[in-house]
Amino acid sequence: xxxxxIDAQLALVPEISSLIEQRYHLLKLIKLSGPVGRRPLSxxxxxxxxxxRTMLESMKEQELVEIxxxxxxxxxxxxxxxxxxxxxxEERSGRRQLAAKLKEQLAIKQVYIAEGDSDxxxxxxxxxxxxxxxxxxxxxxxxxxxxxxxxSTVAAIPAFMHNEExxxxxxxxxxxxxxxxxxxxxxxxxxxxxxxxxxxxxxxYYPDTLSEEAHAVFQHEPAAKEMLELYSKxxxxxxxxxxxxxxxxxxxxxxxxxxxxxxxxxKGEAFGFYFNREGEIVHRIRTVGIQVEQLQEVPLLFAVAGxxxxxEALLSYLASAPPQTMLIxxxxxxxxxxxxx
Numbered sequence: 001x002x003x004x005x006i007d008a009q010l011a012l013v014p015e016i017s018s019l020i021e022q023r024y025h026l027l028k029l030i031k032l033s034g035p036v037g038r039r040p041l042s043x044x045x046x047x048x049x050x051x052x053r054t055m056l057e058s059m060k061e062q063e064l065v066e067i068x069x070x071x072x073x074x075x076x077x078x079x080x081x082x083x084x085x086x087x088x089x090e091e092r093s094g095r096r097q098l099a100a101k102l103k104e105q106l107a108i109k110q111v112y113i114a115e116g117d118s119d120x121x122x123x124x125x126x127x128x129x130x131x132x133x134x135x136x137x138x139x140x141x142x143x144x145x146x147x148x149x150x151x152s153t154v155a156a157i158p159a160f161m162h163n164e165e166x167x168x169x170x171x172x173x174x175x176x177x178x179x180x181x182x183x184x185x186x187x188x189x190x191x192x193x194x195x196x197x198x199x200x201x202x203x204x205y206y207p208d209t210l211s212e213e214a215h216a217v218f219q220h221e222p223a224a225k226e227m228l229e230l231y232s233k234x235x236x237x238x239x240x241x242x243x244x245x246x247x248x249x250x251x252x253x254x255x256x257x258x259x260x261x262x263x264x265x266x267k268g269e270a271f272g273f274y275f276n277r278e279g280e281i282v283h284r285i286r287t288v289g290i291q292v293e294q295l296q297e298v299p300l301l302f303a304v305a306g307x308x309x310x311x312e313a314l315l316s317y318l319a320s321a322p323p324q325t326m327l328i329x330x331x332x333x334x335x336x337x338x339x340x341x
Contacts, residue, residue, distance in 0.1 A: 017092075021115070024085055025127065026055055027064060027078055032130055032160050035071030044130075044159065046123035098334050105341055106318050108325040117332025118153075118306035124330050128153060128306045132328045133160035136238065139300055139326075140166065143235035147174040147290055148193060149271065150186040151240035153304050158189070161196035169199040172230055174239060175206070175272055175289020202230065206288050224288050231290050236300035242269040243313045251285070268313035270303075277312070279319025301325045311336035 029044055030036060038056070042049045056072060059065045064078035074082075090096045099111040112131050116124030136157070140146070146169055148154055171193040173186035187203040194201035204227045219228070242250075244266035248258045264282035266274040273292050274283040281292065295301060301322060305314055306329050314329065315337055329337075 020085070021089060021093075023055055023059065024082070024089055025115075025123075026052070027059065027074060027082055029126075029130065030065060030072050031074045031079060031082060032134065034073040035068065037071045040159075041072065044126045046121065046126065095331065095334075098331070098338070101338060102327070102334055105338075106321075106327070108318065108321060108323060108327060110326045111334075112326070112328045113334050114306065114328070114330045116330055117308055118330050119309050119332055124306060124332075125153065125156060128304060128328055128330060129156035130160045132157050132238065132302055132304050135326060135328065136236075136302065137161075140169070140236060143300060144168060144170060145230060145234045146171050146193070146236040146238065147231065147234045148172075148186055148190050148237075149174045149239040150189060151242065153240045153306070154238055155189050155192070157238065157304070158192040158196040161193065166197040166199050169194075169197055170230075171197075171199060171201040172227065172234070173204050173289070174237060175204075175287050202227070204288070212286065219288060227288065231294060234290065234294070234298055236302075237290060237295065237298050238302045238304065239270055241303055241305040241310065241313050241317045243267075243310060244269050244274050244316075247274075253285075257283070266316075268316035270317050275316040275320070277316050277319070279316060279321075296322050298322070299324065302328060304328045306330035306333050308332040308336045311340060315340060 026041070026045055026047070029041060033040070033044065036044075038049055038052050041047075042052050045052070047055075056065060056067065059078070060067055062077075063075055064081060066073050066075055093115060095113040095115065099113045102113075103109075103111045112135060114124055114127035114131055116127070118124045118128060148171060150173075171190040173190050175186060187205065190201045191203070193199070204223065206224075219225075244261050245258070247269040248261055260283055261274055264274075265276045266282050267277050268275045271290050271292060272285040272287045273281050276282050301324055303314075303317070303321065303325055310329075311333050314327075314333055318325070318327065
């Protein structure tokens with residue numbers, strides 16, 4: 001049995017592997033977010049400001065970062081270190097192989113996996129957002145109208161988009177709504193994306209409490225008709241996937257509606273549609289927004305969700321998701337999904 005030099009180092013000092021990954025990911029955050037201050041870095045990474053200070057001092061000594069009044073920036077040497085380490089770290093972690101397995105079994109365009117489990121780690125939640133921002137920037141060229149959903153995962157993405165010059169984009173809410181936590185509403189999140197990209201946005205407020213008759217009338221209102229027209233032209237969708245029962249509670253759904261979800265074995269939710277394990281729509285809330293069948297015609301689709309607790313919800317949505325879907329998830333969800341499949 002012959003060991004490479006790096007394997008021999010890891011055998012002698014196994015803890016060096018986690019230290020390398022820790023600093024690698026901090027450097028990656030700086031590259032994507034810099035120039036950035038210590039406090040935002042602490043918030044994005046989940047490390048304390050004291051830990052951030054210690055790591056930055058070490059990386060500055062190695063000429064990997066520059067520290068100035070406007071924040072920390074990566075140096076050309078730091079960028080080269082990231083480039084050289086990327087394939088090795090992803091290969092050693094097994095995430096690349098895990099993503100390939102999921103991509104094949106789910107029959108979708110691509111899968112990207114962040115390390116860790118969002119259920120347990122704030123850093124992993126930030127990495128999900130960071131990966132999504134990176135893929136969005138890589139693929140958005142030529143597309144104009146971007147629809148985004150609500151939720152904490154999607155809400156975290158704009159923080160990794162600042163200083164982008166994408167002023168020709170129009171961000172819209174993937175469905176109308178009011179009554180959710182303000183910062184997690186699709187309208188607020190679309191505005192955050194627009195601000196980060198120096199782009200424009202259009203808000204759409206829909207009262208969730210409308211009766212069926214009022215809902216039918218509302219769809220003919222000028223604001224609703226304008227949004228329906230935009231939905232038909234949407235070229236990119238960034239959306240979360242929720243656990244069916246948790247989403248029903250968050251929306252304060254009436255008891256009879258929650259019972260319907262239980263009886264029909266709803267597992268996941270996206271765009272106000274509830275799915276069972278086979279990917280069938282078993283219930284939907286009354287709203288105006290992107291329709292599931294419209295997704296088939298959208299060129300860029302990013303589904304973003306992580307955490308082992310989201311595995312069943314993800315599988316229920318992805319069972320019938322369009323083949324052009326790109327999934328951004330984490331190891332917790334990915335491993336659980338494979339075990340369930």
